[in-house]
Amino acid sequence: MKVLVTVATQLVKQLAGKGVQVRAGVHNPEKAKGLSMKNVEVVPFELTDVASLENAVKGVDKAFVISAPIMQNRTELDARLVDLAKKAGVKHIVKMSAMECEVEPGIQRRPASRSSPRTTHPGFKAHAKPRRT
Numbered sequence: 001m002k003v004l005v006t007v008a009t010q011l012v013k014q015l016a017g018k019g020v021q022v023r024a025g026v027h028n029p030e031k032a033k034g035l036s037m038k039n040v041e042v043v044p045f046e047l048t049d050v051a052s053l054e055n056a057v058k059g060v061d062k063a064f065v066i067s068a069p070i071m072q073n074r075t076e077l078d079a080r081l082v083d084l085a086k087k088a089g090v091k092h093i094v095k096m097s098a099m100e101c102e103v104e105p106g107i108q109r110r111p112a113s114r115s116s117p118r119t120t121h122p123g124f125k126a127h128a129k130p131r132r133t
Helices: 011-015 029-035 049-056 074-087
Strands: 002-006 021-026 040-044 062-067 092-097
Touching: 002 011, 002 049, 011 021, 011 029, 021 029, 021 049, 021 092, 040 049, 049 074, 062 074, 074 092
Parallel strands: 002 021, 002 062, 021 040, 062 092
Antiparallel strands: none
């Protein structure tokens, strides 16, 4: 089994440490030298570059799609990645984001709970089928 992980160094290390074959999609391969592990393949990865996305998903069974909150059209770019992954035969896709990880000082936020969960962006729902366990 090979797993694609986008932009998440610690998750790559955790999976690789458990013996999982990991393809790490990174923005800058030069800065990814810390991922030099036996079962980690580092590939250039940019959401705005279709060729890098196609290369990243080729031959992958599962994918962790992790996105940064700073991109303007992140939802559309994530959806394109999911579409390409599905076309390449990726069987299981986990979508995560860093939304609301950084809270401005002085701003009160209500945490998500079962009674008030955060929801997936409607534009992304059209491209993915959520799986509840």
